[in-house]
Amino acid sequence: MSIWFDKAGNRHVTVSIRGLRAHRRCPKGATSRDAKRLEQELIASLTLELERMAETAALDLSKVASANVPLLRVMELYMEHTKVLRSPKTAQFHAARILPWLKNVPACQAQKCAARIVRDMQGHYAPATINRSLGTLKKALKLAWEQDVVPEDYGSKIHRLPEQNERHIYISIDQVNYLTQFASEAVTAAVWIALLTGCRRGEIIKMVGEDIGQDVLTIRAGNTKTQKIRTIPIIGPLRRWLEYIPLTINEEGLKTGFRRAREKAGMSWLHFHDLRHSCASILLASGVDLYTISRVLGHSTTKMTERYAHLQVQAQREAMEKAFSTLSQKELGGS
Template sequence: MSIWTDKKGRRHVGIMVNRRRVHRILPEDASASAAKQLEADLRAALAVAKTPRIPNDPRLTEVISLYVDHAETLRSTKTALDHARRIALWLEKYRASQARQAAAHIVKDMSGHYAAGTINRSLGTLKKSLRLAWERGLIPVDYSAHVKRLPENNARSVYLSVEQVQEIASHASESVRAAIWIALLTGARRGEICKLQAADIGEDSILIHAGNTKTLRTRTVPIVPPLRPWLKYLPLTINHEGIKSGFRRAREDAKMPDVHFHDLRHSCASILIASGCDLFTVSKILGHSSVRTTERYAHMEMGQQRTAMEKAFK
C-alpha cells in the first residue's frame, strides 16, 4: 500500500522506484487528494533521477518538466499544472519517441473516468512539452504531432426562457441571483462577472477588461433597464466557486438539474436574436473572437427570417 493513515490521522506516502524507497509524512490536515498528488510527484521525480538518459530521446517525465516553466506564463498556472500532473504516472514508462504509444495508453486508461475535454487538456500539456523540447533541440523530431486529441462533443442547445431563469433565480441566494441576471442580461461568462468592479459600470455600458476575458479583448456591453437593479451588487461578495455551488443548488431546487451556468450566456444570445438582433451584433456583445463562433445561433436567425418572409408573401 503506497498511501496509508496512521493512528494519529496523519497520511503517509511510501513508494519504491528502481529499488529506492521513499517515505513522506503529510501534515495532519492533508487531504487524500494531496497524498495522491504527492505520490505522483515522487514517482515522476524518482523516475527522472534514476533512469539513464538516452541522447535525443529523453523520458517523457523529463519532457513534461519543461511544461512547468511554461505554465508560469499562463493565466491559470495551477490548473495547467494539474492537467500535467494527472498523466505523470503514465509518462514514466515512455520516451519522447514513444509519444504516440504514451498518448494511446493515457486515453485507454482515462476514458470512462474523465470527460473527453479533461483528457484533452492533459494530452495538450504533453503536446506542448514535446513542442518545447523540439524547439530547444532536445529531440530531433517534433513528436507533438503524434499526440492526437479525442473528439469532443461540447455543443449544447439549452436555451432558457426568462420564466425558467426566474424559477432558478428564485431558489438562489441574493448574490447568486445577481450573478444569474447579470449573466443573462449581458452574456458575460462567470469568470468575467466575478471580476467586474463598480468602476467598470458606466452611464450606459459595462466595461469588461481584456485581462478578464477568454479572448483577451476588451469589450463593452450596453446596460438595459432590467440589468440596472442588479449592478448594485458589483463587485460580488462571492467568488467563482461560490457562484458555481450556489447555482447548482438553485437549479436542483428548481427541478432543472441539467442546466449549466454557461447556458445563461447562450440564452442571452437566443433572446437577442428573437428580438431581431443580427449575428454580428450578438458576436460583439458576447465578445466572440469571430462571427464564425456565433454561427451556432444561425438556425435561430434563419427561423426568424423564414417567419418574416412567410408573413410578407402570405
C-alpha cells in the same frame, strides 16, 4: 487510479503515481462527478509532491538534447510554464491526469503513449477533457524542443480527438426568475448579469467597480477568453445587478451556489454557461443579427456565433408560417 464502492455503498477514490499513493472516502451521498473531482484533487496533490521531489534531485535538461529524455522530465517544463498562465491550477490538473501513463516512457515514444492515454480514458472522460490533457503533453514536448531538450517536436505527432460537445440549451426569462428564487443574492446577481450581458462566469467574478461606466460595462483584456478588451452597453434591467459588483463570493462559491440553486429548482441539467447561450437566443428572437451578437459575446469571428444560426432559421420559419397561414390552396395556385 480507481473509484470504487465499499460494502456500505460509499464511494472511495484511490490514486497512485510513481510510488506515491493517496486514498480518500467520499462523503455520504457523493455523486460520480464529486468522486472525479476528488480524484483530480488527489492527483494534483501527488503531482505537487512529485515536483518537490524532482526539485531535490533536479536534472539539467538543457545540456543535451536526447530522444530518450523521460516524458515525466519533459512534463516538468510544462509545470513550470503553468506559472505564467491565467489559470495555473486548472492547467496543472489537466497535466496531472495523465502523469501515470508517462512513467518510464521516453519522449520519442510520445505518440504511442498518447494513443494509450486515449484508449484508457475513453468511456471515462469526455473527448474535450481528454484533449485538454493531451494538449498539456503536446505543449510540454514543444517547450522541450524549443529549449533543445529533445531533438524534434514529438508533440506535433499527437492528434486530439474530435469533439461534439456543443450544447443547445437555452432558458427563458421566466425560467431564470424561477431559478433565482433558490439562489443567494450574490448568485442571483451573477445569473442575471450572465443573461443580460452574455459574460462568462470567470469574467463576472473578476469584475470590479471601476469596470462599470455610465453607459457601458468594460471587460478587461486580461479577463476575457480572447485576451481582447470588450465593452457591453448597460441596459436598464442590468444596472440594478451591477450594484453587487464586485461579488462577495469567489469562483468556487459561485459554482457551489449555482449548483445548489439549480438542483433545488429541479434544473440539474442547467450549466452556468447556458446563460450565455440564452443571452444569444433572446437577442436572436428579438431580431438582432449574428454580427451584433458576436460583438456582444466577444467572439473573435462570427464563425463562433454561427452555432446560433439554427435559431435564426427557426424564427424566420415561424414568421413566414404566421404570415402565410391564411392563404388558401386556391390562392397558392392549387386546384
